[in-house]
Amino acid sequence: MPDRPHAKPSVLFVCVHNAGRSQMAAAFLTHLAGDGVEVRSAGSAPAERLNPAVVEAMAEKGIDLTGLAPKLLTPEAVRASDYVITMGCGDTCPVFPGKTYLDWRLDDPAGQGLDSVRPIRDAIERRVRELLTAIARPDRA
Template identity: 70%
Template sequence: MSTPAVPSVPSAPSVLFVCVHNAGRSQMAAAFLVHLGQDRVLVRSAGSAPAGAVNPAVVEAMREVGIDISAETPEVLTVEAVQGSDVVITMGCGDACPYLPGKRYLDWSLADPAGQGVDVVRPIRDEIERRVRGLLADLAVEVTV
């Protein structure tokens, strides 16, 4: 996500999604969290080696579920983004994500949609949505969508 969603509640949790290129998995996860969490969660996404654009098959797969991420751009992972997050969720970036004490880290093992068509991306998208819904429940954030 190029600009973090700003929560309306000052104590809202902040979540950072990280994958290598920030062009697929992390973009889908961030978009689902923004969509389902509305303004009750601060959402960021980044990549350890960002691509030039979001994967077109990912854009299409998200469009199929009513979420438009066509204007998003991959962002570089910074220590500041990690510092500003309560929960850091990695998706295949390995040791590239800085570890900071006091942060909650989760690793979501998910297939990489890079170079794949929309038929391969759909099940990845659906699994990400399932995990984001679980994360919201864990964070005690009500889903209204």
């Protein structure tokens, strides 16, 4: 993590449509870390709305995504983040020095029903928990 004394770590989750994976990851990190981590999500080609099956799957975990909307990935969002977690956005994600980049290979929930989204959600939750542990102990990131 870049040297930013007294600043809380910041994480940006990126996928293509910002309607599924990155929204779930951001919601889990916000839920688990509270105010301890600054959390953002964005997409290289944002959808018009979140995937309804994703909203329903997260509600099962007690996390409300209603009212959220996909956002466009900007270079400013990347610059403002210590960790950039990509999930299938390929070469469209800008790269800046001094950031920690991780690529999480996860199935895309786009067009999938709730039964298919649940295992993706659960995999994201596991990875977010691991990330949070790494952030808390930067020597292990």
